[in-house]
Amino acid sequence: MMEIIKTENLTFGYEDSQKKVLEQFNLTIEKGSFTALLGHNGSGKSSLAKLFNAVLLPTGGTVYVSGMDTKNEALLLEIRKNCGLVFQNPDNQLVASIIEDDVAFAPENLGVPSEEIRKRVDDALKCVGMYEYRLSSPQHLSGGQKQRVAIAGIVAMRPSVIVLDEPTAMLDPRGRKEVVETILRLNREYGITAILITHNMEEAALADRIVVMEKGKILLDGTPEEIFSQYEILKKTGLDVPQITELSYQLHQAGLNIDSCILSVDELVEQITKVL
């Protein structure tokens, strides 16, 4: 496997504060993977996302994106083009009043020729399922639709990595589902590496790998099964497990002969039926 993002002894702190947001942080993300980043508010996740595409620069250590050092100013656009960022509030990242103009924003900045922009915009909008809305305005769309447009705006840069910072936090269940399905499709069908920052454990369970952060350090790192089986540690850090996993854990604790970390309802039902 090839690494696409790598941090080496990354340290970061804001100028006006003594506290370090990230300290000696080492993380490698494989190309084509889908990683969920968990941690409570203030654990350094959002800063990390911005460090990945050089919106913030490390105060110590190095961040490499596709082998490029983010401190290298000459490569700035190349880095940002490679690693796109989607933020929590869909309203505050849409620049234009017409959907297709918004999606065109990044390719325009990159100086892509007009006909090529047209093609990229159409492709990106089709990819997130918003092509029919290309002439609509953001204020006429639902939260989930706006967030998909924001994703299309990144896809139009043809990035290798897409980092999403709590993209579903402000959405209703329907919007969440739309966005999560879009992320999965980008990852599985288009091979784009996805890094999803979330507070929603059901969403995290869909990733190949979960990294749990606390106080600027990595607390846990593993597959969803490995992570959610650390029930006690997660609860102690103020995180959660999916409700179904909690049920399997409690039943296991109560002496029922089933796995302690089950991620899907069907799996749990099957195991219970077997032992009853």
Add this chain to the structure above:
Amino acid sequence: MLKDITIGQYYPSESVVHKLDPRLKIVLTLVYIVSIFLIQNFWGFLVLAVLTLLLCAVSKIPVSFLLKGLKPLLILMSITALLNLFMTDGRILWQWGILKITHEGIIMSLFMLFRIVFLVMGTSFLTYTTTPITLTSGIESLLKPFAKIGVPAHEIAMMMSIALRFIPTLIEETDKIMAAQKARGAALSEGNLIRRAKALVPILIPLFVSAFRRADELAVAMESRCYHGGDDRTKLKELKYQKKDTLALFVFILAITVMLSCNLVGASL
């Protein structure tokens, strides 16, 4: 309410007028504004009314939508008309104390009224038939020659397009903050002027805080989408001056000529 304002809105349609070069439309709108003030008699306005209706038909914009745009200006229009009605000297038709209505006053106030109406309706066509983005790229392109003498053409255009993008968002936000403060018993429309001004504080401060937060987040989002000013920037929709634009230009010149020649007709009557 704030939501009913149609001035400055875009009216989506597939008409010829919508597809004209925005630069042409901007320049013609400026010429139109000047020519309104050159009209000297009612024949001119009559021709203008007919032309406006024709333009509605060609650009597929309902007349009712055009008239709705005048609604927020009713007060301004009434004040202008009344001032002109009572303040113009001339042949007195009616007098009560210092108030007097003169023959010239009636004509003057009607003139002013028509001017405002046609000014608003005519210029509205620009925004109704041109998307904000096209409009700003038109302005950007028109200003480009002045960039050499330090006019920040791209920045002005970018600021305008962001402003247009966020106006609906901030209007919605204002409505929401007002509702929330009312839910805490804020009296927004009671008492004298000072009390009312004070009552605005709980609305304005959250609105400013939110606008700054949005600006901050938007700046980061734009930066992370490779925004680096106007250099080497391309456009999804490059402006192209086409045959139909030349045609529109000639139709416009013809219309203005007809309109202004009414001045002569009027003079000879």
Add this chain to the structure above:
Amino acid sequence: MNISVENLTYIYVPGTPFEKVALENINFTVKSGEFVGLIGHSGSGKSTLVQHLNGLVKPTEGTIRVGDRIITGKNADTKGLCFTVGLVFQYPEQQLFAETIYQDIAFGPSNMGLSEKEIDLRVRTAMELVGLPFELAEKSPFSVSGGQKRRVAIAGVLAMEPKVLILDEPTAGLDPKGREEILRSIRNIHKQMNMSVILVSHSMEDVAKYCDKLLVLNEGKVMLSGSLAEVFHHAEKLHKIGLSVPQVTLAVHKLREKGIAIPENIFTVSDAVSAIMNLRG
């Protein structure tokens, strides 16, 4: 305090091209001391509905009673209604404005025209109820953490000592710990102050844990209402509009389909554990 809503219909900007039926023929009651969950997607009319209950929005048709007052119609009695029915908006921290936390929380009570002494008492009580230490009172509301801002905003409504408390997605955007803390505070407030509470939420797991009764809105209409058991019985219907029952309830339904004799009405992890362990005898 009882609330009853009868045949409520609300049409948004009637007579214009933007006309839209936002709420259609809504009927429900909230009894004194009940904890009711209001569920539905964005745009289902939830927020419009709760703004009717404190008089911010007037219905196009229908009658709303709050206690023994009729708050709709020609002789609507809405004076001071917002002090009786406290409404906490979505992302309420976005409405903070005062120089200090104390002043912000005191905004509601001072609009009620209370004495300084009474206001002081209410601010202290409200801060305690939401779990804010009084040392924070003189700090700027903009200087504290996101979760604390949310608490300040909720305290600002609690300080009016309403009889009915409505919260529009009070946990939106918080991390799991923050969510849990806010919901627990709300439950305590509900018990201590004997208020009726209406909780607008997207999370079935949350409403299952805290509410006695549910109201599900879809496209401006009441789709389901009743006890948790009555509403969650219709898992299919909920699924069709993109909502779901809590995961444990879904698991229980599936176990029953497989012929396992487990009671149907299980909505929380702890109930599920004891029911399943009971099966083993």
